[in-house]
Amino acid sequence: MIAPEYVATLDPFVAEAKKLVETSPPLDSMPQEIVDRAIARAKWSSKDMVVEPDAEAIRADVLSFYLMCQGVAAVSYPYSREARLISDATKETIKYRMYDLFKRGHEDSCLDVIKRSLKLVQLEGSDGVKLGGIEIPREDIYKIRDRRLAQDGIETIDDRLLPQYLPRYGVRWTDLAPLLRHRRAELTKLYLVNGRAVITPRDLWDLFSDFIAVRTDEYVASVYERFSDIGAPSNRLAEVGEHISSLLPSELELRERFTRMPRGKLRPEFFPPCVKIAMGGVGSGVRNYAITVLLTSFLSYARASPSGRAATRIGDFIRDISVVQDEIAAPIFEAAERCKPPFFKDQPQEKANIYYHLGFGMTTEPRPEESGKSKWYRVPNCSKIQMSAPPLCDPDELCRKIKNPLTYYFRRLSEHARSGVGG
Amino acid sequence: MEMREASLDERRQFYSEEWNKRELPDFILHTLSLREFGFDLDGTGPSHRYNQFMTVEQLAEYVKNRAPYSAFTSVALYEQPSMRKGWMKSELAFDIDAKDLPLKSCSCTSGRVCELCIDEARRIAMEFAETMSKDLGLHNINFVYSGRGFHIRVIDDAIMTLEQTERAQIVEYITGSVIPTDVTMALGYSQVFRERLARTFEGMDEQRLSKIRRFRRSVIQKLMVEKERALGAIRRGKLDELSELEGIGPKTFRQLLEFLVRLNSEFTDGKVTIDTKRILRLPSSLHSGVSMKCMLVRDIGRFKLEDAVPKFVHERGH
Numbered sequence: 001m002i003a004p005e006y007v008a009t010l011d012p013f014v015a016e017a018k019k020l021v022e023t024s025p026p027l028d029s030m031p032q033e034i035v036d037r038a039i040a041r042a043k044w045s046s047k048d049m050v051v052e053p054d055a056e057a058i059r060a061d062v063l064s065f066y067l068m069c070q071g072v073a074a075v076s077y078p079y080s081r082e083a084r085l086i087s088d089a090t091k092e093t094i095k096y097r098m099y100d101l102f103k104r105g106h107e108d109s110c111l112d113v114i115k116r117s118l119k120l121v122q123l124e125g126s127d128g129v130k131l132g133g134i135e136i137p138r139e140d141i142y143k144i145r146d147r148r149l150a151q152d153g154i155e156t157i158d159d160r161l162l163p164q165y166l167p168r169y170g171v172r173w174t175d176l177a178p179l180l181r182h183r184r185a186e187l188t189k190l191y192l193v194n195g196r197a198v199i200t201p202r203d204l205w206d207l208f209s210d211f212i213a214v215r216t217d218e219y220v221a222s223v224y225e226r227f228s229d230i231g232a233p234s235n236r237l238a239e240v241g242e243h244i245s246s247l248l249p250s251e252l253e254l255r256e257r258f259t260r261m262p263r264g265k266l267r268p269e270f271f272p273p274c275v276k277i278a279m280g281g282v283g284s285g286v287r288n289y290a291i292t293v294l295l296t297s298f299l300s301y302a303r304a305s306p307s308g309r310a311a312t313r314i315g316d317f318i319r320d321i322s323v324v325q326d327e328i329a330a331p332i333f334e335a336a337e338r339c340k341p342p343f344f345k346d347q348p349q350e351k352a353n354i355y356y357h358l359g360f361g362m363t364t365e366p367r368p369e370e371s372g373k374s375k376w377y378r379v380p381n382c383s384k385i386q387m388s389a390p391p392l393c394d395p396d397e398l399c400r401k402i403k404n405p406l407t408y409y410f411r412r413l414s415e416h417a418r419s420g421v422g423g
Numbered sequence: 424m425e426m427r428e429a430s431l432d433e434r435r436q437f438y439s440e441e442w443n444k445r446e447l448p449d450f451i452l453h454t455l456s457l458r459e460f461g462f463d464l465d466g467t468g469p470s471h472r473y474n475q476f477m478t479v480e481q482l483a484e485y486v487k488n489r490a491p492y493s494a495f496t497s498v499a500l501y502e503q504p505s506m507r508k509g510w511m512k513s514e515l516a517f518d519i520d521a522k523d524l525p526l527k528s529c530s531c532t533s534g535r536v537c538e539l540c541i542d543e544a545r546r547i548a549m550e551f552a553e554t555m556s557k558d559l560g561l562h563n564i565n566f567v568y569s570g571r572g573f574h575i576r577v578i579d580d581a582i583m584t585l586e587q588t589e590r591a592q593i594v595e596y597i598t599g600s601v602i603p604t605d606v607t608m609a610l611g612y613s614q615v616f617r618e619r620l621a622r623t624f625e626g627m628d629e630q631r632l633s634k635i636r637r638f639r640r641s642v643i644q645k646l647m648v649e650k651e652r653a654l655g656a657i658r659r660g661k662l663d664e665l666s667e668l669e670g671i672g673p674k675t676f677r678q679l680l681e682f683l684v685r686l687n688s689e690f691t692d693g694k695v696t697i698d699t700k701r702i703l704r705l706p707s708s709l710h711s712g713v714s715m716k717c718m719l720v721r722d723i724g725r726f727k728l729e730d731a732v733p734k735f736v737h738e739r740g741h
Binding site for chain 2: 132134137143144174177181182186187188189190192194198415419
């Protein structure tokens with residue numbers, strides 16, 4: 001039997017883990033060893049992933065997880081490369097811990113944690129295998145096994161490993177919706193019978209660890225949104241985030257490696273409804289908010305996608321001033337022109353105010369060296385938009401799941417990238 | 424059966440004499456006030472959107488007074504349907520339109536339907552529903568005859584909150600439009616894929632196969648001669664036997680497979696399933712384009728087109 005608190009190391013989002021965080025000092029005042037662990041876990045090898053079953057080790061593990069997430073949210077954006085790095089690392093960590101526990105005979109403890117998120121049943125029968133009364137042909141059972149072995153590149157297998165490759169559970173496919181949504185699972189690749197996917201222990205570790213990875217992505221997005229509300233994150237969090245970010249190859253290096261990588265052009269088809277409304281031009285009551293507050297911050301953050309350090313100056317992320325003028329300011333000015341009446345016609349000083357909100361001070365001729373002269377305003381959260389400019393808010397289903405227009409955009413981009421559709 | 428457009432008088436007659444609120448399915452009746460209603464009042468398209476009815480009597484009054492050319496209701500439930508705001512959940516809907524079936528055994532011209540292709544749409548709807556039940560474990564599946572085909576409207580709680588990406592994956596699964604890694608398994612997607620592939624291949628003739636780019640005539644003829652053998656191979660999951668037919672190498676086989684899979688995906692309009700804010704024809708209403716009743720079908724296996732013929736059609740010519 002393992003300690004009940006140990007569940008927090010398999011699922012950092014369970015109540016036990018949250019309680020640990022709540023009863024600890026604030027994350028930005030953590031001792032250095034927790035900070036080091038938060039940074040290191042983004043690049044752990046399997047031997048680092050196992051946590052000793054004592055209260056202090058469990059606590060350090062949970063706190064470092066949250067510090068890692070908050071650090072990334074402090075220096076990047078939802079579904080950024082940094083966010084992907086830590087969600088993938090978390091996936092590997094959880095998967096290895098599951099494997100380790102199964103190996104040591106603690107399958108039941110693992111299943112207890114998993115069952116909190118996924119409705120799981122054991123396949124019935126020792127002779128023929130049944131699921132919900134339906135007999136699964138023996139041949140199919142072996143094919144599922146062989147498919148999984150091939151997936152892991154295993155040609156010969158010993159008796160110790162074999163049980164990990166034999167179908168043993170049925171998981172409700174609708175519980176896997178978050179994985180389907182992010183294309184971490186594909187319905188046509190699951191063996192579905194009567195509403196459940198027939199899976200091996202290996203599949204189960206994959207699915208559950210993917211599940212936690214998706215929740216990690218969502219948590220980073222929610223922290224990012226919180227920072228949009230309360231202002232700049234603390235230096236300590238930014239420091240952790242910068243360290244994690246430095247583990248990634250630079251954008252430039254990546255582009256050289258993958259010449260087809262998108263260069264960060266804006267994709268209006270993924271804009272949230274409020275931004276689309278603002279882009280179309282609005283009436284006199286909400287013009288100022290739509291253009292100066294929402295569009296200016298949204299288009300600049302979406303285009304710059306600031307990562308690697310806390311976003312204070314647009315110039316740290318966009319060196320070429322023509323990008324600011326042509327890809328950020330130009331569509332803002334066009335939207336302003338579409339307002340009724342046109343925004344700059346009766347308020348020409350607002351043109352300079354746009355650059356002021358981008359951080360270039362009051363000017364109509366921004367220069368790279370002037371970036372940081374004024375504050376680069378963050379994108380307001382949905383609740384603020386609703387309050388300040390209700391006509392802009394026409395939420396769709398995704399809006400209900402996010403709290404900031406940028407999260408909407410980056411999530412749609414990420415889903416699109418995962419779907420493998422080009423263009 | 425002649426399917427011609429209903430006149431304004433016929434629409435009025437239908438809504439004043441024949442339309443009955445009892446023909447509204449329970450799944451709509453019980454959520455009436457949460458749905459958006461849309462109407463096409465004159466045959467130019469459903470431009471009257473954002474309607475909400477708090478009671479069925481209000482709806483009855485509206486349709487009796489306006490005798491709409493077409494009436495629609497959303498698959499989505501909203502907190503404020505009249506503003507399409509506060510999305511709560513959406514049915515999982517499939518639209519199988521007889522006029523758009525990629526393979527038909529009738530000779531209907533484009534945009535037209537007949538009893539034969541409507542029956543083909545019915546069989547497709549039954550296939551889809553069977554997979555949803557057997558594989559996806561969905562049980563609250565409703566069939567609606569739409570006038571030109573069938574709608575499947577699934578209201579199991581477990582799928583109502585799914586988003587577009589998940590719904591797109593369901594379409595792929597149900598239609599068999601993804602080539603699986605293993606086509607030989609007895610159950611699961613492997614079986615679905617084989618069945619859909621066999622059904623589509625069965626509908627192939629020389630003319631249809633000639634639509635595959637750079638497909639040689641001799642290959643087409645070979646496939647037609649060996650059609651039964653090829654069908655058997657598909658049903659058994661022995662697809663490699665197809666590529667062993669004379670003149671059909673791996674590349675040609677791949678081209679054929681991709682062509683069939685693309686056709687598989689066209690048996691339903693995937694955009695309808697993915698769109699969680701779609702409006703669909705209201706069961707109980709009149710499809711004026713073909714003078715047929717859009718109606719809930721309780722037993723799809725025994726559906727007869729005559730059940731959907733409004734009285735005024737019988738009275739025509741008297």
